[in-house]
Amino acid sequence: MEALLLTSGPPLLSTKHSTSNSQPHLSSTRSSSISSDRRHPPPLKPWKLRANPKGFAGPPPPPPPGKARPTAGGPDTSRSSRDAGEDDDQVPRAVFDRMIGRILAFVGVPMAAGLALLYVLGAIKERELVDIPPWLPFLTTLLCFGASALGIAYGTLSSSWDPDASGSVLGLDEAQRNWAEIWKEEEQV
Numbered sequence: 001m002e003a004l005l006l007t008s009g010p011p012l013l014s015t016k017h018s019t020s021n022s023q024p025h026l027s028s029t030r031s032s033s034i035s036s037d038r039r040h041p042p043p044l045k046p047w048k049l050r051a052n053p054k055g056f057a058g059p060p061p062p063p064p065p066g067k068a069r070p071t072a073g074g075p076d077t078s079r080s081s082r083d084a085g086e087d088d089d090q091v092p093r094a095v096f097d098r099m100i101g102r103i104l105a106f107v108g109v110p111m112a113a114g115l116a117l118l119y120v121l122g123a124i125k126e127r128e129l130v131d132i133p134p135w136l137p138f139l140t141t142l143l144c145f146g147a148s149a150l151g152i153a154y155g156t157l158s159s160s161w162d163p164d165a166s167g168s169v170l171g172l173d174e175a176q177r178n179w180a181e182i183w184k185e186e187e188q189v
Helices: 028-037 093-127 135-157 172-188
Strands: none
Touching: 093 135, 135 172
16 A cells, blocks of 8 residues: 655655555655756855945936937926936045945944843843843833934934045034035025
8 A cells, every 4th residue: 555645746755564664765756856857046146235326316317219418508408407316416435435334333333232232131131130120121122223223314424525534433523514514405405
């Protein structure tokens, strides 16, 4: 008597009830084709950073067929320059690298502190050293991860937007100057 485990094709595993051997075995009709039909996934390619320091807009779209691109002196009548992304200034590479470094620092430090505090509070509670109220881990997580989220904006604002000046360590003066610069640009538009 033979029991089939897979009915859509030839049996992969069958049990033979005999007096001498009651161990399941692979069917010989399918076992050789399993190894030859198996496809290996392609090797993984290393990741490469493909960020460009050019604001949020990509290159301007090509003009529609039949219309010429406006000249430097002539107005653009087809759409506003803001829609086309032409008013986006290119961020110098030194400023872009400085922004990325500050963002990583102002996001990473609070996040690491939040994870470390969760670990410490969990160890204290597990060993029953101090009775920790349940709201304390919640509050520390909220504050640390919230500060980490705000670190993205502060990392951008606190970096010096001048390619030649590196700025201060915390960037308080740069943040005040850049904050005023952002709102000044908004009011002009």
